[in-house]
Amino acid sequence: MYTASVGFHCPECAGPIVTGRPHRRHRRTAGSTGMHHDDGRSATTAIIGLNIAAFLGTLVSGGSLAGGGGNATIDFGLLGYGRVRDGFTIAHIGIAEGEWWRLATGAFLHGGLLHLVFNMFLAWMLGHQLERLHGSGRFVGLYAASLAAGSLGVMLLDPLALTVGASGAVFGLMGATLVHQLRRGINPWSSGVGGLVVINLVFTVSRPGISLGGHVGGLIGGAVVAWMIDEADRRRASRSVGSVLTVVSAVVFAAAAVWAAGNWADPLLG
16 A cells, blocks of 8 residues: 655745745735735645544544554545455455545545654645635645646556555645746745755655655646646636636546546456
8 A cells, every 4th residue: 555655844844935025915916926815724724634534533443553544545545446355255446446536535544643744744834825825715726636636646657556645735735836936936946845846756756655646646736737827817817717727627637537547457457
């Protein structure tokens, strides 16, 4: 099972998203870059709370603080296709078998307490800044699109691996932060975000049992969605356009993941 952990970093690594007066908050006007009046905590806190609640649920179902999530991981973890023994019969499970909920539920399960803490640490450091920039609603859309892009990456590269963790969504937040900084003239190497991305990518490819597809898929998806939002804002489109773009992106990524799960080719099992 892939646990898809991300590395442990200091609070300074997240860096600022925008420059200027951090204590001034204002509503978006025509021609602005989309800064929104928001405390940047409500949606981020809710997402972290859902992850913690899901982890506690796995403990109740037989999981452990140091390892897997027990039956909950088998029933709700991200999986394109798999087979499990059910008494004297073999049950076919996975997204390819119609269990579409795994696209989302797998991202709220974690393979141990440390896995959860690492992911939620970065979700908080990056999430509350992005939420201040976009507002709670649009931030949730960005998070959902990043999550779906990470799931798509897993379905493209390793659909037979039972995968858990919020890392795909967290990598999407990293990609979005990187894009926002670059488009605002902020050096991501000076802010620490560039190093954050590089270190986590090196960690991804250098350790076994890490979901490369989930991490890279989330990173690319979050970056692309952030770029589209910025373009819509800079073209003075209605704020709702950027919000719709996040929802449409999430739907497209999820639909592509379902298609990929149902069209994998394996000469031994297929």
